Amino acid sequence: xxxxxxxxxxxxxxxxxxxxxxxxxxxxxxxxxxxxxxxxxxxxxxxxxxxxxxxxxxxxxxxxxxxxxxxxxxxxxxxxxxxxxxxxxxxxxxxxxxxxxxxxxxxxxxxxxxxxxxxxxxxxxxxxxxxxxxxxxxx
Amino acid sequence: xxxxxxxxxxxxxxxxxxxxxxxxxxxxxxxxxxxxxxxxxxxxxxxxxxxxxxxxxxxxxxxxxxxxxxxxxxxxxxxxxxxxxxxxxxxxxxxxxxxxxxxxxxxxxxxxxxxxxxxxxxxxxxxxxxxxxxxxxxxxxxxxxxxxxxxxxxxxxxxxxxxxxxxxxxxxxxxxxxxxxxxxxxxxxxxxxxxxxxxxxxxxxxxxxxxxxxxxxxxxxxxxxxxxxxxxxxxxxxxxxxxxxxxxxxxxxxxxxxxxxxxxxxxxxxxxxxxxxxxxxxxxxxxxxxxxxxxxxxxxxxxxxxxxxxxxxxxxxxxxxxxxxxxxxxxxxxxxxxxxxxxxxxxxxxxxxxxxxxxxxxxxxxxxxxxxxxxxxxxxxxxxxxxxxxxxxxxxxxxxxxxxxxxxxxxxxxxxxxxxxxxxxxxxxxxxxxxxxxxxxxxxxxxxxxxxxxxxxxxxxxxxxxxxxxxxxxxxxxxxxxxxxxxxxxxxxxxxxxxxxxxxxxxxxxxxxxxxxxxxxxxxxxxxxxxxxxxxxxxxxxxxxxxxxxxxxxxxxxxxxxxxxxxxxxxxxxxxxxxxxxxxxx
Numbered sequence: 001x002x003x004x005x006x007x008x009x010x011x012x013x014x015x016x017x018x019x020x021x022x023x024x025x026x027x028x029x030x031x032x033x034x035x036x037x038x039x040x041x042x043x044x045x046x047x048x049x050x051x052x053x054x055x056x057x058x059x060x061x062x063x064x065x066x067x068x069x070x071x072x073x074x075x076x077x078x079x080x081x082x083x084x085x086x087x088x089x090x091x092x093x094x095x096x097x098x099x100x101x102x103x104x105x106x107x108x109x110x111x112x113x114x115x116x117x118x119x120x121x122x123x124x125x126x127x128x129x130x131x132x133x134x135x136x137x138x139x
Numbered sequence: 140x141x142x143x144x145x146x147x148x149x150x151x152x153x154x155x156x157x158x159x160x161x162x163x164x165x166x167x168x169x170x171x172x173x174x175x176x177x178x179x180x181x182x183x184x185x186x187x188x189x190x191x192x193x194x195x196x197x198x199x200x201x202x203x204x205x206x207x208x209x210x211x212x213x214x215x216x217x218x219x220x221x222x223x224x225x226x227x228x229x230x231x232x233x234x235x236x237x238x239x240x241x242x243x244x245x246x247x248x249x250x251x252x253x254x255x256x257x258x259x260x261x262x263x264x265x266x267x268x269x270x271x272x273x274x275x276x277x278x279x280x281x282x283x284x285x286x287x288x289x290x291x292x293x294x295x296x297x298x299x300x301x302x303x304x305x306x307x308x309x310x311x312x313x314x315x316x317x318x319x320x321x322x323x324x325x326x327x328x329x330x331x332x333x334x335x336x337x338x339x340x341x342x343x344x345x346x347x348x349x350x351x352x353x354x355x356x357x358x359x360x361x362x363x364x365x366x367x368x369x370x371x372x373x374x375x376x377x378x379x380x381x382x383x384x385x386x387x388x389x390x391x392x393x394x395x396x397x398x399x400x401x402x403x404x405x406x407x408x409x410x411x412x413x414x415x416x417x418x419x420x421x422x423x424x425x426x427x428x429x430x431x432x433x434x435x436x437x438x439x440x441x442x443x444x445x446x447x448x449x450x451x452x453x454x455x456x457x458x459x460x461x462x463x464x465x466x467x468x469x470x471x472x473x474x475x476x477x478x479x480x481x482x483x484x485x486x487x488x489x490x491x492x493x494x495x496x497x498x499x500x501x502x503x504x505x506x507x508x509x510x511x512x513x514x515x516x517x518x519x520x521x522x523x524x525x526x527x528x529x530x531x532x533x534x535x536x537x538x539x540x541x542x543x544x545x546x547x548x549x550x551x552x553x554x555x556x557x558x559x560x561x562x563x564x565x566x567x568x569x570x571x572x573x574x575x576x577x578x579x580x581x582x583x584x585x586x587x588x589x590x591x592x593x594x595x596x597x598x599x600x601x602x603x604x605x606x607x608x609x610x611x612x613x614x615x616x617x618x619x620x621x622x623x624x625x626x627x628x629x630x631x632x633x634x635x636x637x638x639x640x641x642x643x644x645x646x647x648x649x650x651x652x653x654x655x656x657x658x659x660x661x662x663x664x665x666x667x668x669x670x671x672x673x674x675x676x677x678x679x680x681x682x683x684x685x686x687x688x689x690x691x692x693x694x695x696x697x698x699x700x701x702x703x704x705x706x707x708x709x710x711x712x713x714x715x716x717x718x719x720x721x722x723x724x725x
Contacts, residue, residue, distance in 0.1 A: 031668060032602035033562035040561045071257035075295040076302050078257065083372040091561060098562070102668070 025112060027119075029102035037095045044088055051077075057085060058129030058136055063096065063117035064089045068129050068136055092116075150176050156186075164190040173206065182206035182216065188223075191343075199223035212236050226252040242271040250292070257295075264292030266304075272314070280315040298369035303329040317343045331365055332357030350391045359385040359406050367401075373488055375559055380409045383420070399426040414559050417441035417448075424457075431458040444558070446509050447472050460485040462492075472509060474501030474519070491529035497522050503543050513582050513716075517543030531557045544582070546573035546591065562603050569596035573616050576660075584716045586628030590660065591616035606705070607668055614661030614676055624686060624694075625654045631715045632685055632696050635708065658689040662698075671703045 048065070051057040056072035057065050065088050067073075073081050096116060100109040121130045121139070129136045154171040169186035182203040187196040204218025214234045221228045228250035235242040245268045253260035266289025274281045288307035293300070306329050312321040321338040328334060334354040340347050354362065363381045371377045383406025389399045401424045409416040419439035425432035434455045441448040449470035456463050467478040477499055483492035503517040521539035528534070535553040542548075548571045556564040571594040580588045594613035599606065615622065661676035662685055675683035675698055686696035 031607060032605040033564065033607075036562040036603040069257075071253055071260070073257070075260060075262055075293050076300055078260070078295050079298050079300050079369050080372070083377065086373070094562065 025099070025103050025105070025108055025115075027099060027112065027115065029099055031098060031102045033098045034095065034102060037091050037098060041088065041091050041095070044084070044091070047084060048088060051081065051084075052125070052128045055127075055129050055138070056081065058131065059117070059120045059124060061117055061131045061133075063113040063120065064092055066131070150174075164188060164193075165196070167196065179205045180207070197223055197225070199226075225254060226250070228252065239274040239276060240272070242269075244269050258297040259295070261294045262292055264289050264294065266290055266292070280313050282313050284309075284311045286310070298372075299365060300369075301328070301365070305329045317341055328361070328365065330358060330361035332361070346394070347391075348393060351389075353388040355386050356384055356404075357387065359383040359403060362387055375410075375414075376408075378411045380411060382407050395428070397428045400424065415441070415443045426457055428459060431456050433457075434462070445511075446506075455481070467494075472501045472505040475499035489531065491527075493525060493527040495524060496526050498539065500542075503541065513584075515543055515582055516578060517541065517545075521549075531560065533558055543574070544578040545575035546571065548572075548574075565599075565601040565604070567596075567599050569594075569599060571595070571613065580628060583712075586631045587623075587625040587654075588628045588660070589621045589623040590657070591618075591620050592660070593617075606666060609664070609666045611666070612661065612663035612674070615657075615659040622657050622659075622689070623654045624657050624660070626650070626652060629655065629686065629694055629696055634715060635711050652692060655688055655692065655694045656690045657694075658687045660686050666705060669705050671705050671708060673698055673701060673703055 048057060051073060054072040056067065056069050058068040060066050065085055067081055067085055070078060070081065077084075093113075096113040097106070097109050099112050100106050124130060124139050126139050128139050130139060131137070152171075152173040152175070154169075156169040156171070157167060159166040159169065165188070167187045167189075169184065172183040174181040174183070182201075184201040185198070187198050189196040200220075200222045202220045203216035204220075205215070206217075207213075207215040212235060214236075215232070216234075217231045219230045219232060221230060228247050230245055230247040230250065232246075233242075233244040247267070248265050250264045251262050252264075266287070268285070268287050270283060270285040272281045272283035286307065286309050289304050291304045293302050293304070295301075307327045308324060309326075310321055310324045312319060312323075314320070319338075319340040319342060321336065321340070324336040324338070326334040326336060332354065334352060334357065336350065336352045338347055338351070339349040360382050362385050363379070366387070368377060368379075384404040385406065386402040386404075387400070390397045401422070403420050403422040403424075406420045406422070407416075407418040408420065417438040418441065420437070422434075422436045424434055424436070434457050435453070436455075437450075437452045438448075439450050441451075449472075451469055453467050453469075454464065455467070462481075462483040464481040465479065467481055469476040469478065475498075477497040479495045479497070481492070481494040483490055498519060498521045500518040500520040503515040503519060506519060507513060507515045519539070519541045521537075523535050523537040523539060525536040526533065527536075533553075533555040538549045538551050539553065540547060540549050548569060551568045551570070552566070554566040556566075571592065574592040574594070576588040576590040576592055579592070580586060592613050593616045594611065596609050596611040598608060598610055600608040659676045663674040665672040665674075673683065675685040676687055677684045679697060682697050682699040682701070684695055685698050686694065688694040
């Protein structure tokens, strides 16, 4: 009996694993909240883009961005870089939450976040930085 | 130590020191080379330096194109160049030193420096540092004064950024064992104005312990950009365009703020995302850790989330981390929000507040114009016993009433999540009574319908002010009243449901009638995301009845599509109301 329960738990765990969720979730679901967040991120992208290019800011393994090297930020932008990154991360976290909610499964937010983490790295231009196993890698 | 000496005359002196320990730091691998061959002596110094406050040694190279030490106690280094990992500075220096007295005069030209983390950095700086210090023999306290000024380059000193040159800081102070006491600093900051400051700095911990800054009648644009914005970065006020004049002072004791004051004179602020803005602000915003202060704020006009605000004078009491006011009148559009028992408290980085609200009637005409809606007649009024805001959520207990279209609309249980955020979410229930369909159809140019409507909207959710969920139904009000619907309205309602009936109507004798009597009209929509599940006043085997006719000739308008995309439906409504001048049936 105990063995049977173990097998059953394994089966459930497999069903709930990331592949299954990613396959089922519609990452391109659209709601007014998602549109608003995407617009906000789009507007900010022009400010972040030069910092991706210089390697000042890079993509983290959990689908966010982080300051990698503040000395690469021009002095005039250096004071604002942390709040720029914080605002971007607040939008990104909200986006993952809203996409999960838009799929009718708020509990998928974590999986959607890690799927996006991979997507950001795939979409990154060469020369941009991303985190892999705790270290920064230049694409 | 070694001397390199040629046979005839001394042409150069080289001193190598393996290690020097001094109270201010350590020096090792120092190579000191004086070249006497040219017309003027040159000096080269290479060494590893570890100032007392640093953890590791850092290598530096120092060269003097012209080096003079002719007078006792004086050294001059002209055409100098200092290079280390973090500093690159062409400079000239004159150093005068006697027992218990020294003076230092440095000119730098295009200097760059940065600390490891980039939190303190300068680029292409050209300017001077002058410093003189004296220690009376009987004491152990140095009295000093200094001048730092630069005419070119930029400086970032976290969190402040000096983008414009032509700044001059004059400082008088004392120094006694680890503590620098700035007794009087006069800071002339480009694009801001003149500021005064005092400070206590512990050089061992590198902590500025006590600071007092005072600026009178300075430029608010520069003051905001340079000093206030970096400190307000996380708040709603961190991303604005501002102008005007300001007085500003603050005091920090033992690392904790003890007082603050900001006076604004004819200032204007405008959120860069357009969420709010105020013009011709005159304000006195004081704050003291120990005693309550009176805040005064006046503006000539403003806007908040597109809603216009008129001239306003506010006063409130600030007591440490709370703000209270028995009454605040906010003129809004052509009415007002009369707020009472206002109480706000700062919790961490956020504010929480509650108040009572009385809406002095605002005409719907103004309100609808402000939101870019079709112009409506009527007014909004209401008394809300309690409005609370906490954790970025606004809650309203009680009802807000809109008197519109000769009837009434009441809104209950209003909640708005993150009203100033990227994606605000609004929850509310609505009830509508006796709306005059004549007024309503004229407002939206829909084709005339006479009659009255009742309705309910339950569990309404708006995301970024757009509906994503609701259970709505409207139907003809009970009681006796005129119930007539025009040919055009019939066509339009039919067109909402899609192709078919409208065309059929035109081909029959019914097109000779301008209007029809009806028994009841009704429509319901259960909206989930973009899909609206439609219903009418009655169900039929393959759809629902929207208009149920009465008498002869009687026209029924039926709907067949059960599930409609809200985007498509609104698109059709827009096309119909936009083509209001076209007469489809004569």
